[in-house]
Every structure is written in structure tokens, then in C-alpha cells.
Amino acid sequence: MSTAPRVEPLTLSDAVNRISVSPTMAVLMEAEKLRARGVDVVDFGPGEPDFPTPEHIKRAAIRALEENRTKYTATAGIAPLRQAVCDWHAKNLGSSYEPRECVVTAGGKIAIFNVVCSLINAGDEVVIPAPYWVSYPDIVKFANGKPVFVQTPASDNFCLSASELEKVLTPRTRIVIVNSPNNPTGAVIPEDEFGRILDVCRRQSVWLLSDECYSHFTYGNAKPFSIASYTDSKDHVIIAGSLSKTFAMTGWRIGYTLTPEPLAAAMIKLQSQSVSNVNSITQHAALAALTGPMDSVAAMLDEYARRRIHILAGLRAIPGVECTEPEGAFYVFPKAVKKNGEARDSMEITRGLLEREHVAVVPGDAFGAPGHMRISYATSMERINEGLRRIAHFFSA
Numbered sequence: 001m002s003t004a005p006r007v008e009p010l011t012l013s014d015a016v017n018r019i020s021v022s023p024t025m026a027v028l029m030e031a032e033k034l035r036a037r038g039v040d041v042v043d044f045g046p047g048e049p050d051f052p053t054p055e056h057i058k059r060a061a062i063r064a065l066e067e068n069r070t071k072y073t074a075t076a077g078i079a080p081l082r083q084a085v086c087d088w089h090a091k092n093l094g095s096s097y098e099p100r101e102c103v104v105t106a107g108g109k110i111a112i113f114n115v116v117c118s119l120i121n122a123g124d125e126v127v128i129p130a131p132y133w134v135s136y137p138d139i140v141k142f143a144n145g146k147p148v149f150v151q152t153p154a155s156d157n158f159c160l161s162a163s164e165l166e167k168v169l170t171p172r173t174r175i176v177i178v179n180s181p182n183n184p185t186g187a188v189i190p191e192d193e194f195g196r197i198l199d200v201c202r203r204q205s206v207w208l209l210s211d212e213c214y215s216h217f218t219y220g221n222a223k224p225f226s227i228a229s230y231t232d233s234k235d236h237v238i239i240a241g242s243l244s245k246t247f248a249m250t251g252w253r254i255g256y257t258l259t260p261e262p263l264a265a266a267m268i269k270l271q272s273q274s275v276s277n278v279n280s281i282t283q284h285a286a287l288a289a290l291t292g293p294m295d296s297v298a299a300m301l302d303e304y305a306r307r308r309i310h311i312l313a314g315l316r317a318i319p320g321v322e323c324t325e326p327e328g329a330f331y332v333f334p335k336a337v338k339k340n341g342e343a344r345d346s347m348e349i350t351r352g353l354l355e356r357e358h359v360a361v362v363p364g365d366a367f368g369a370p371g372h373m374r375i376s377y378a379t380s381m382e383r384i385n386e387g388l389r390r391i392a393h394f395f396s397a
Helices: 023-036 054-068 079-093 110-121 135-142 162-167 190-203 259-270 280-291 295-316 344-355 381-396
Strands: 100-107 125-130 144-152 173-179 207-211 237-242 255-260 373-374
Touching: 054 344, 079 100, 079 237, 079 255, 079 280, 100 110, 100 207, 100 259, 100 373, 110 135, 110 173, 110 207, 110 237, 125 135, 144 162, 144 255, 173 190, 173 237, 190 207, 190 259, 237 259, 295 381, 344 373, 344 381
Parallel strands: 125 144, 125 173, 173 207, 207 237
Antiparallel strands: 100 255, 237 255
């Protein structure tokens, strides 16, 4: 009589066990479950433009298919695209890079992942200003590094300062990650302060990794800026860029890094053993994006500016809600407060909003800022108004 084979329990790697599922994706999944039941959900969760990819970019992809550009490409990206990245960044953000210093990646997230995995050894520290984009700490943990957080208070518009950064640097610090304009707060670091941050990193021989995902979404006096425009920055600066937001290409998965050549070579080696190369059709679409007109960017920005003013005023009119004014990206980051001014539990608030009012927002806990909520205004004005109405009803109850 045969016996059934013994089933061993699944044992996952330490690297995977160190990380968690993206909280923003968890919110999207919960909202999707409600929608599948026919519930009308006002979804303020997505971190992506609600505009279509511009027509000339889509046409370039179609041409690439018709021309059978469907083979493997160079790991770092096709040569014309690497040149276009360097030219576009120089023209729009004042840098000076050559194609050998550029690596095309499968989105901005992989750009940051490749940088961290190429530089971090066990126990190395990576400084992350909080509130932060949800993936930074987990990427560092996956590489067996140690995230070190420095708080940026709402009273300073969530902007990192050089003086506060210097307090948390240690001999183990290897990278400082700066995201300006910031997800989730919309904060934009002033240019002169950004320069002082670079000076601190240079003095301490620390890499400054600048995530420029939202570089072209700035409002008021804030203007698109890259720390790579400083002529003496190259030896300490790493640029992680993305076409996802600027050109409404989130699903295309296309990003890039601009770094000193030795680091670019290391990331090419890493990429050669992972994704091999970015989707060939996407690369040709990206080439059209970077070398074509940018009218769509201005149109998106005008509409986001209008929505920003509207949703900010609407939130500030709700008793129990406080909100700083974002200078970039397309998020507001309000805080729910009790009558004594103490922050309310944002996990409880976001659950209540979804269950009772069918409004999806992301809790601030996911970004290292309990008490806050991230609300994306990358949705129509009609849905913004309906969402504000429901949020006001929730807090009035």
C-alpha cells in the first residue's frame, strides 16, 4: 500500500519575507471588489494620470509593430532612445549626460530598484525622508539594507532640509533618496535647499538619488528642476526618471537612470540577468515621446492646477480636516483631526470612507505618516465633487 508523498511547507526566501505588498495596490484591490459588486466607488487611490497617452506616441508604437521591431534590444536600451533621454533631460532640466551614462528601465520603480541593488550591501543605510513613496523602504529591505527615516513636518510643507538630513547621516549611510515633487505630499524642495542637500551628501561621500517621476508637475512659483543641472553634481548624484506621469504612459512601463558610467555598467549587468531589456515597442513609443511635442504635458498641467485649487478648498472647508497646499505632483495629503487637534487614526478613517461612503483613499500609514490620507486628484472634476460631498458627509457623521 503506497502512501501519499509528504508535502513540505513552502519556505520563502528571506529577501521576499522582508518586504510587503504595496499598500496602494491593496487599496485598489479593495475598491475593485466593491466595483465588481456594482458599487459606485469614488476612487482617489490611483497614482496615475487620467489622460490617455498622446496620439503621436501611440502611432509610433503601431509603426514599430508594422516594421517588425519586435526583437531583443541592447540591455541598456536602443541607442536612439538613450540619446533622446540625455537630450531631453538636458533641454528640459539642464543636465549634461551621455548615452553611456543612461540605462533604460522597465519603469521608474525598477530604476530605483536597480540602483539600490547595485550599491547596497547588508547593513548599509539608506536615508528616506518621510512621508515617502511606499516602495522605497521595501526596496532597501529587499537589498538587505536598512531604511533610516527623517521626518519632514507639515509645518515645513513636508520639505526636507539639509540641516535635518545631516543629523541622521552615519558612517553606514550610502544613499539619500529625495523625491521632489513628492508622492504623497506634493512637496517641492526649493532649489537652494536642494543645493544644500547635495553639499551635505558630497561632504559625507553619500549618493543623492533624485526621483524625478513628477518633475514636470509643478504649480505656482515652483518650476521643474533637477539637481543634475548643477555642473559639479555628477560624482554624487543619481537620477531616476520616468515617462509614466509626464507622458501618461504608466502601463507602458518605461523609465531611465542617469548616473556615472561605472554605476550604469553595474546596472546593465544586473538588468541583463533580470528583464534582459525593456519591451521593444515601448522603447520606440518612448523615443517618440521624448523627441516629439510636449503640448499634452501643458494641457495636463493646466487641468491638474484647476483641480488642485478646487479639491484643496473643498477639503479645507470640511470640519476636522487639515491640508497643506501641494506645490507639485497630483496629490493632496490631508490630516483628519479630533476637536483637540490630535490626529485621528488614518487606517480607521480610510476603512470607514470605503465601507460607508465608498470613497477610496490611501492611509498615511503606508507613507510613514499616520493620521494623514493621500488623495489623488487625477480624476474628473465631477468625481472630485462627488468625493468631496461623500467625505464631508462622513466627517459630519
